[in-house]
Amino acid sequence: MLFRNRFLLLLALAALLAFLSLSLQFFHLIPVSAPKNGASSKSRKRIMPDPVMEPGVPGPIHEALLYCNIPNVAERSMEGHAPHHFKLISVQVLIRHGDRYPLYTIPKTKRPEIDCTLVANRKPYHPKLEAFISHMSKGSGTSFESPLNSLPLYPNHPLCEMGELTQTGVVQHLQNGQLLRDIYVKKHKLLPTDWSADQLYLETTGKSRTLQSGLALLYGFLPDFDWKKIYFRHQPSALFCSGSCYCPLRNQYLKKEQHRQYLLRLKNSQLEKTYGDMARIVDIPTTQLRAANPIDSLLCHFCHNISFPCTKNGCIDMGHFKVIKMHQIEDEKERREMKLYLGYSLLGAHPILNQTVNRMQRAAEGRKDEIFALYSAHDVTLSPVLSALGLSEARFPRFAARLIFELWQDREKPSEHSVRILYNGVDVTFHTSFCQDHHRHSPKPMCPLENLVHFVKRDMFVALDGSSTNYYDACHMEVV
Ligand SMILES: *[C@@H]1O[C@H](CO)[C@@H](O)[C@H](O)[C@H]1NC(C)=O
Ligand SMILES: *[C@@H]1O[C@H](CO)[C@@H](O)[C@H](O)[C@H]1NC(C)=O
Numbered sequence: 001m002l003f004r005n006r007f008l009l010l011l012a013l014a015a016l017l018a019f020l021s022l023s024l025q026f027f028h029l030i031p032v033s034a035p036k037n038g039a040s041s042k043s044r045k046r047i048m049p050d051p052v053m054e055p056g057v058p059g060p061i062h063e064a065l066l067y068c069n070i071p072n073v074a075e076r077s078m079e080g081h082a083p084h085h086f087k088l089i090s091v092q093v094l095i096r097h098g099d100r101y102p103l104y105t106i107p108k109t110k111r112p113e114i115d116c117t118l119v120a121n122r123k124p125y126h127p128k129l130e131a132f133i134s135h136m137s138k139g140s141g142t143s144f145e146s147p148l149n150s151l152p153l154y155p156n157h158p159l160c161e162m163g164e165l166t167q168t169g170v171v172q173h174l175q176n177g178q179l180l181r182d183i184y185v186k187k188h189k190l191l192p193t194d195w196s197a198d199q200l201y202l203e204t205t206g207k208s209r210t211l212q213s214g215l216a217l218l219y220g221f222l223p224d225f226d227w228k229k230i231y232f233r234h235q236p237s238a239l240f241c242s243g244s245c246y247c248p249l250r251n252q253y254l255k256k257e258q259h260r261q262y263l264l265r266l267k268n269s270q271l272e273k274t275y276g277d278m279a280r281i282v283d284i285p286t287t288q289l290r291a292a293n294p295i296d297s298l299l300c301h302f303c304h305n306i307s308f309p310c311t312k313n314g315c316i317d318m319g320h321f322k323v324i325k326m327h328q329i330e331d332e333k334e335r336r337e338m339k340l341y342l343g344y345s346l347l348g349a350h351p352i353l354n355q356t357v358n359r360m361q362r363a364a365e366g367r368k369d370e371i372f373a374l375y376s377a378h379d380v381t382l383s384p385v386l387s388a389l390g391l392s393e394a395r396f397p398r399f400a401a402r403l404i405f406e407l408w409q410d411r412e413k414p415s416e417h418s419v420r421i422l423y424n425g426v427d428v429t430f431h432t433s434f435c436q437d438h439h440r441h442s443p444k445p446m447c448p449l450e451n452l453v454h455f456v457k458r459d460m461f462v463a464l465d466g467s468s469t470n471y472y473d474a475c476h477m478e479v480v
Helices: 002-026 041-045 060-068 129-137 167-187 208-221 248-267 269-282 286-291 294-303 318-338 340-364 379-388 449-462 471-475
Strands: 086-096 200-205 232-235 372-377 402-410 417-423
Touching (some): 060 318, 086 167, 167 208, 248 340, 294 318, 340 372, 340 417, 340 471
Parallel strands (some): 086 372
């Protein structure tokens, strides 16, 4: 009897342990040991469904919630995973700014009341928020290229200005920074203990929300935030193409893509009816409402849990919101199929990918400067880069989205370097067009740097179906 009871107890205990270890692994509380060699990271990937890359449409509300990216603690992340004989050489991070106030207002309605001052004991919280506010309020000295000097270092209006970063946006990037610090600084010792300004490369567009997002991320990331070691360069173009922005073919692709969007919209009678309804509620012509890009403002209401605007004629409601959001999802689907956006993206993303690859090559040659790069940017920056890399299934960049390029060196063969690409913490390396076939043909567990280099320096133009093998020729081809 006693023996049998003990046996049952052991059985129960074993079951409990199995369950615990499974759930702990699921939440990444215990690191999944990296495969030694041969075993591909693909087999690891199959254990879990992959929410970033999984096609299929779970619905407009689900999509909208992912877009908001409301800060919470349980984030899964695959950054910094590699077989143990690989050494991390450099990391480049391309971010979208965090949660912001709308860029447009819906005419004749009250704009959402959101407080853009930072208050440490107001939600959403972050343990470093208070120190961030105090550090930023002391001013920066000369850490920025003109005209960035004229921008405020943190959001500070009791009623947000148009496009201003919110406290949510700051917290999202403090969280990104802290996560990357735990992995890259603490675990992989990417920065030497006596690191200096040379080890960082920082670039941002000239909007306060991108500069402030970059500062929040760095504040979470750096072991010590010393203004003397910070220098942000200014990027005038949202495509990060300064110096090589002139590209007639890219503009032609964009025009055709916009025409495709227009035709799709005309076909959607439910969408037309919804805009008509909303225009009646707000009491303006439908064309004027459409021009005010109401979804941007409605998303702000949605992400901040503020009810949609009302007038004496009625209220804009969740039904309207769902129809417009659903149309966006369908638009993205057709965009992938028609490939016009791909043409635009290959040309639009080349300059920043070229820059990224050049920086990797220098690091692979052993240079120790610029081992951490941060590009603080917009959805219109990330979206073409994702598309150009062949990540067409990737979701539209949410607030505070991050795309990361890691460079690794094989300690057993020091001349060999590999890249990993991560989007919002998910390893998408083997979904890219330059490494998706790698697994099937190679015993190596990592994607070779050369694959990315050849793609950016040449193959991405071949993918345009022309005869060009470089950016300047490709930009001046005729549309086929
Ligand atoms: C949203 O607001 C309503 C009341 O306006 C509240 O009952 C609800 O809990 C809020 N939801 C969240 C997620 O904060
Ligand atoms: C790409 O990088 C090379 C340096 O390797 C540079 O000479 C060239 O101008 C860059 N091209 C573009 C379009 O940025």
